[in-house]
Amino acid sequence: MKYSRFPLKTLLLSSILFIPVIVNAKVTEFELENGLKLLIKEDHRAPIVVTQVWYKVGGSYEHDGITGISHALEHMMFKGTEKFPDGEFSRIISKNGGSDNAFTGPDYTAYFQTLEKSRLEISFKLEADRMRYLTLPKKEFIKEIEVVKEERRWRTEDKPQSYAYEVAMATAFQTSPYRYPVVGWMQDLDNMTIEDLSAWYQKWYAPNNATLVIAGDVNPDEVFTLAKKYFGPLPKGESIIVKTLDEVKQKGEKRVTIKRPAELSYLMMLYKTPVLKPGSEKQENYNWEPYALEVLAGILDGGSSARIASRLVRGSEIAAGASAGYRMVSRLDNLFIMSGTPSKGKTVEELEAALRNEIIDLQSNLVTKEELQRVKAQVISSDVYEKDSVFYQGMILGTLETVGLSWRFADIYVESVKAVTAEQVMEVAKKYLVDDRLTVAELEPLPIVEQSRYQQGGR
Amino acid sequence: MLIKKTLSIVFSLLLLTNGSVQASPTIETWRTSSGAEVFYVYAPELPMVDMQVVFDAGSSRDGKLLGIAALTNGLLDQGAAGMDADEVSKGFESLGAIFGTNAGYDSASVQLRSLTDGPLLLAALDNFKKVISTPEFPEDAIERLRAQTLIGLQAKKQNPSALARDAFMNAVYQSHPYAQPSLGTEKSVAAINRKDIESFYKQHYVSNNAMVAIVGAVNREQAERIAEDVLSRLEQGQKAKTLASVNALEAANEVFIEHPSAQTHILVGQTGLKRGDPDYFPLYVGNHVLGGGGMVSRLFAEVREKRGLSYSAYSYFSPMRFEGPFIAGLQTKTEQVDEALSVLMENINRYIEIGPTEEELIASKKNITGGSPLRIDSNGKILNYVVAIGYYKLSLDYLETFNANVDAVTINQIKDAFKRRLIPDKLVTVRVGALVEGSKVRP
Numbered sequence: 001m002k003y004s005r006f007p008l009k010t011l012l013l014s015s016i017l018f019i020p021v022i023v024n025a026k027v028t029e030f031e032l033e034n035g036l037k038l039l040i041k042e043d044h045r046a047p048i049v050v051t052q053v054w055y056k057v058g059g060s061y062e063h064d065g066i067t068g069i070s071h072a073l074e075h076m077m078f079k080g081t082e083k084f085p086d087g088e089f090s091r092i093i094s095k096n097g098g099s100d101n102a103f104t105g106p107d108y109t110a111y112f113q114t115l116e117k118s119r120l121e122i123s124f125k126l127e128a129d130r131m132r133y134l135t136l137p138k139k140e141f142i143k144e145i146e147v148v149k150e151e152r153r154w155r156t157e158d159k160p161q162s163y164a165y166e167v168a169m170a171t172a173f174q175t176s177p178y179r180y181p182v183v184g185w186m187q188d189l190d191n192m193t194i195e196d197l198s199a200w201y202q203k204w205y206a207p208n209n210a211t212l213v214i215a216g217d218v219n220p221d222e223v224f225t226l227a228k229k230y231f232g233p234l235p236k237g238e239s240i241i242v243k244t245l246d247e248v249k250q251k252g253e254k255r256v257t258i259k260r261p262a263e264l265s266y267l268m269m270l271y272k273t274p275v276l277k278p279g280s281e282k283q284e285n286y287n288w289e290p291y292a293l294e295v296l297a298g299i300l301d302g303g304s305s306a307r308i309a310s311r312l313v314r315g316s317e318i319a320a321g322a323s324a325g326y327r328m329v330s331r332l333d334n335l336f337i338m339s340g341t342p343s344k345g346k347t348v349e350e351l352e353a354a355l356r357n358e359i360i361d362l363q364s365n366l367v368t369k370e371e372l373q374r375v376k377a378q379v380i381s382s383d384v385y386e387k388d389s390v391f392y393q394g395m396i397l398g399t400l401e402t403v404g405l406s407w408r409f410a411d412i413y414v415e416s417v418k419a420v421t422a423e424q425v426m427e428v429a430k431k432y433l434v435d436d437r438l439t440v441a442e443l444e445p446l447p448i449v450e451q452s453r454y455q456q457g458g459r
Numbered sequence: 460m461l462i463k464k465t466l467s468i469v470f471s472l473l474l475l476t477n478g479s480v481q482a483s484p485t486i487e488t489w490r491t492s493s494g495a496e497v498f499y500v501y502a503p504e505l506p507m508v509d510m511q512v513v514f515d516a517g518s519s520r521d522g523k524l525l526g527i528a529a530l531t532n533g534l535l536d537q538g539a540a541g542m543d544a545d546e547v548s549k550g551f552e553s554l555g556a557i558f559g560t561n562a563g564y565d566s567a568s569v570q571l572r573s574l575t576d577g578p579l580l581l582a583a584l585d586n587f588k589k590v591i592s593t594p595e596f597p598e599d600a601i602e603r604l605r606a607q608t609l610i611g612l613q614a615k616k617q618n619p620s621a622l623a624r625d626a627f628m629n630a631v632y633q634s635h636p637y638a639q640p641s642l643g644t645e646k647s648v649a650a651i652n653r654k655d656i657e658s659f660y661k662q663h664y665v666s667n668n669a670m671v672a673i674v675g676a677v678n679r680e681q682a683e684r685i686a687e688d689v690l691s692r693l694e695q696g697q698k699a700k701t702l703a704s705v706n707a708l709e710a711a712n713e714v715f716i717e718h719p720s721a722q723t724h725i726l727v728g729q730t731g732l733k734r735g736d737p738d739y740f741p742l743y744v745g746n747h748v749l750g751g752g753g754m755v756s757r758l759f760a761e762v763r764e765k766r767g768l769s770y771s772a773y774s775y776f777s778p779m780r781f782e783g784p785f786i787a788g789l790q791t792k793t794e795q796v797d798e799a800l801s802v803l804m805e806n807i808n809r810y811i812e813i814g815p816t817e818e819e820l821i822a823s824k825k826n827i828t829g830g831s832p833l834r835i836d837s838n839g840k841i842l843n844y845v846v847a848i849g850y851y852k853l854s855l856d857y858l859e860t861f862n863a864n865v866d867a868v869t870i871n872q873i874k875d876a877f878k879r880r881l882i883p884d885k886l887v888t889v890r891v892g893a894l895v896e897g898s899k900v901r902p
Contacts, residue, residue, distance in 0.1 A: 045504045045505075045836070046832055046835065046836035046837075047832050048832050048833055048836045078754070087755075087760075087764065090753075090754040090755055091755050091822070094752065094753070094754070094755045094822065094825075094826045095822050095825045095826060095829070096825070096826075096829055097825060097826055097827075097828065097829020097830035097831070097833070098826075098829070098830060098833075099753070099830065099833065100754075101754075114833050115833075116829060116830070116831075116832050116833070117832075119829075142767075143764075143765075143766065143767030144767060145767075146767035146768075147763055147767050147769070147770055148770075149792075150722065150767075150768070150769055150770045150790065150791060150792065151770040153720075153721040153722045153790075153792060154722060154770050154771075154790050155770075157720075157721045157722075158619060158720040158721055158722055159618070160617055261617070261719045262617045263613040263614065263616045263617040264610065264613055264614055264617065302552070303548060303551075303552040303557075304536070304544070304548035304552070304558075305545060305548035305549040305551075305552045305553070306552075309548070310544075310545050310548075313603075313607075314544055314545070314603065317603055317606075320606065320607055320610040321607070321610075341610065343606055343607075343610070344606055344609065344610060370549075370553070373553065374549065374552050374553045377552070377553055377554060377555040378552060378555050380555055381507075381554075381555025381556070381557075381573075381574050382555070384505055384506060384507050384574060385507060385557070385572060387505055388505060388507070388837045388838050388839055389837055389839070390836060390837070445617075448616065448617065448718065448719055449717060449718075449719055
């Protein structure tokens with residue numbers, strides 16, 4: 001979640017965000033009578049506390065005609081309740097030295113505050129209130145939906161690679177809701193009403209559909225008492241049956257070309273792959289395949305010594321930049337994605353052939369012991385490095401819990417990756433990285449109109 | 460994942476912090492035998508260490524060879540001490556260590572994150588030492604990085620926000636090196652040769668032109684040995700010469716770049732603050748009210764909350780060695796660009812004229828001082844402060860005295876500083892977007 005004002009080297013990297021699951025320190029779990037789950041992660045290094053409220057709703061819960069509604073509602077969650085009218089939420093947090101924001105993904109909508117530890121109560125008071133008592137004023141919605149449209153223009157329409165990614169996802173998935181962009185299609189934003197949002201809010205925002213994650217310098221029992229005081233009185237929502245929206249079996253490769261004003265061509269190869277399944281954190285149901293895919297992704301793109309950097313960016317120099325990533329933690333089956341930009345003088349076809357060769361190599365030859373050890377060393381060290389961020393530790397727990405897994409997966413992650421063998425990497429490459437599961441998307445640049453430049457005064 | 464509010468303006472906030480609740484990290488400092496300054500914070504909680512070696516070798520040292528600082532910095536790990544790029548990167552990654560380089564306007568740095576487990580750390584440090592002191596700049600690596608840089612420059616042309624940024628810096632800084640993009644230009648990057656790179660390296664990557672920052676679970680004695688050893692094979696060399704300072708703008712300037720985007724990107728600004736500037740606190744606190752306070756700032760309220768004109772609306776001072784920029788900006792669909800621009804300008808101008816209200820000032824101070832523990836809650840964040848304090852020679856008690864300095868700021872100081880430092884009729888305005896018929900801002 002870092003933004004840089006100077007996009008230099010990273011310009012070439014894909015904007016796709018993968019969240020690895022790594023953390024294994026002490027977590028305390030509680031559940032309130034109204035169904036709200038509490039996960040508390042102690043970290044006493046600094047006197048701060050992070051509050052995150054995770055709702056089980058997001059882009060993948062939507063359907064045609066209302067795409068983007070979860071994200072639009074997230075914006076409206078800052079527009080006030082009876083007790084704390086429009087803007088009060090952020091003003092109160094700000095005056096208390098805190099920072100607050102929210103994010104929406106395909107599988108979740110989450111809200112967070114970071115505060116000095118003695119002020120935890122403030123965030124509970126505010127979050128509990130807006131969990132059930134949002135006023136959703138129409139007057140504010142009319143302005144805010146325009147902000148959301150500006151966000152879509154900024155985030156997707158004016159970024160050729162993001163736009164291509166949106167089309168690629170909509171092509172790869174036929175029945176799975178992962179084909180919808182989280183920000184929503186523009187026409188759905190145009191047609192959205194405050195009544196739509198109100199119904200969406202009533203349906204999904206309730207303690208029994210949420211997880212409260214607290215990370216930082218706290219005492220779990222005190223947090224529990226405080227949570228009971230503020231969240232305890234909230235009425236339980238109706239239990240929700242989430243309809244099955246599995247992807248139909250793909251048989252045959254899909255291809256799509258996206259023409260867009262741009263300077264650089266861009267290639268994406270999306271393979272349908274399985275994700276971690278609930279229950280598999282237990283010894284008897286342990287499923288090694290996702291961990292083998294995770295290692296495979298690390299073999300291809302786990303740093304500058306990994307195969308893509310070493311063979312395609314250096315070596316053959318076919319790619320100016322390329323990446324590979326696997327989505328292991330997700331509510332529904334998801335993707336393994338390779339993407340890249342060809343070097344000057346090279347074509348998208350050549351880049352595709354080179355990436356396919358890497359897959360063939362993984363299917364035909366065992367990865368070396370040295371490579372396997374490198375990936376494992378990185379997993380072990382990342383497990384330490386990630387503890388440097390309290391927020392990120394909360395993020396991992398919240399994500400796992402909200403996609404329907406258990407936070408306990410975090411505990412077995414490192415050991416499960418360490419157990420992966422070269423044979424298993426080959427096996428998942430043969431089973432999943434095949435043409436019948438593949439979508440190839442290509443961004444074909446259209447010329448950008450010649451830039452005119454005018455200056456007045458000065459010089 | 461979509462972030463609701465706005466890009467957090469991390470980079471102007473780099474130098475903040477600490478309250479009375481928590482002791483500031485104690486920064487210890489000394490010099491290596493070769494003369495490089497070391498800044499160190501002991502952080503024993505996690506078995507890891509972060510180290511950054513910073514050279515006065517940023518792109519403001521490019522001279523005519525625009526882009527050479529970035530190229531040199533990026534080539535360090537592409538071949539060193541008889542190893543090729545594969546061997547160098549394996550040398551870090553097989554240990555679980557993370558290596559990185561970065562070149563900005565004022566400095567170029569080389570960074571390492573490693574576990575403190577003895578053999579792992581020693582091997583990573585040894586590799587690090589080789590990279591900074593015996594890079595080989597192989598011809599094939601130079602050509603590759605040159606080609607990648609050219610692709611990077613091409614990528615900027617499809618990015619309206621990057622186009623706006625470059626045009627803004629160019630218009631504000633004119634003949635000063637800050638006017639030029641760190642990556643260089645297509646022409647300059649094509650012209651740089653190996654000899655140029657070697658000589659840039661020889662001149663700038665020397666002990667007298669370096670500082671070291673270390674944060675992590677190593678004790679003082681270990682830190683001393685690490686700093687000493689890592690720099691031990693660098694030439695002594697000379698400190699880089701003082702550069703010419705920045706001139707204030709003499710007239711307003713408008714730049715328009717036509718681009719086929721749905722939104723027009725607007726940047727408005729001027730030269731702003733330098734590191735250690737006597738006006739730092741009034742301008743920093745004052746800007747928090749105007750456009751730096753995220754979701755509660757005036758610009759956010761007027762542009763976004765009241766009118767729904769933009770996803771982000773902000774302003775910030777980016778302090779640099781010389782007066783870094785003051786920038787205010789937004790993006791909006793092109794049809795309403797005139798309205799958005801006039802709201803932005805009215806608010807900036809009114810603020811320069813009238814300043815904040817008492818209530819606004821109190822709220823901003825509370826946010827800044829109350830949030831101090833958040834800004835030093837990780838080794839990574841502490842390292843950034845230590846580097847800034849060390850590199851820009853800020854006082855070692857900068858973190859400790861920060862809150863008191865913020866609290867001491869008055870409305871009159873803010874008004875006075877804004878009036879002296881931002882001149883409304885000499886602002887640069889950059890627009891990147893489609894041409895609209897009938898727009899007030901005619902080219």
